[in-house]
Amino acid sequence: MPDVRILVVEDSPTMRQLISFALKRMKGIEIVEASDGVEGLKKLNSGTYNLIITDINMPVMDGLKLISLVRRDVKYRTIPIMIITTEGGAEDRERALALGADAYITKPIQAGNVLDTAKSLLGIP
């Protein structure tokens, strides 16, 4: 039984693998992957998660829509959300944080940065 479950919502398989690589350096972790917002919501409904990591630009349902839906739902309101995106503008960042994201990382990512931010959101020293 894992201590921490993380949902990674990202359309790029390369990025999903890279994020998983970075996160698996934490012990007792399980990573569940989804390739868009709709699949992400389905996975979210089928289990308990401690952290959601999502891209913004994705097909079917983008990351911002996913965040707003997650934050509206009482069941998921408290799950921390980290965004990993190519959108580096201040406005994009502010919009995402206003919708309820807790951390905002721009691509290209550093694995160490992703890991540190995830640990911080999970309260792991």
Place this chain on the structure above:
Amino acid sequence: MSEENPRENPPVEQPEEILELMSKSVLFTKELMAENERLRFRMVEMAEENRRFGATGTPEEKQRLFQEQIQDLETEKERLLGQYQNVEEENRIVATRYVEIEEENNNLANLYVCSYQLHSTLDFHEVSQIIMEIIINLIGAEEFGIFLLDAKTQILQPMAMEGIPLEQIPPVAPGEGVIGQAALSGENYYAPGLEEGQASSSLAHPLVCIPLKIKDQVIGVIVLYKLLPQKTQFANVDYELFTLLAGHAATAIFSSRLYTDAERKLHTIKGFMELLTKQ
């Protein structure tokens, strides 16, 4: 009538009073002996303390002893300070090394993932999609494209573009302009001022050209025109990614093309065979 002298004839006391007096004197004696013992012990303690602090002897001797003690303590302090500095230095070296190893680990993870993804499929479109993903997500380019050398015409044709419409990009002959030169020479091209983050680019003068090579044979060129705003300059891992792309992307493209061609030919032959068997 006779007078009684109290001195000559002391009053006769009761035996109980005598016994009480005697027991009191026994207790008093015991207390005295215990106090005496305590004082003797204290004397021995003080004598030991005096010996330790050199309180015995002449003042000059005491001063000499104190100075020796101070000297010993100073030497000990110097030794401990030296050790502390050595440990500090070792800590610093270990911390630096840890950061380097951490960075190296991250870089290796990036390279591993790229290599793994590039060779995870034999579908040509998937391969080109993976190359595009790597360039966006790991290198951090906003406008870029892939040119492939047409085997028949020997012209570099734009195969995929990101951030720029494909129709805007003209084909390039080997040796023509920066892109053509990179294809002809097989050497990576980096625009002047790129390392300082001050390079400017246009369609004719891109930021980076990475020839896709299988051994010495160039099969195409990856061209970067513009980086993401947050990507101000390249890191070491980016150059390693370019090297990886030059080789692995080339073989992945080549293999997937061969596979696609073979699949197409197989379908044609199958169709032909079916046609023949039906007749």
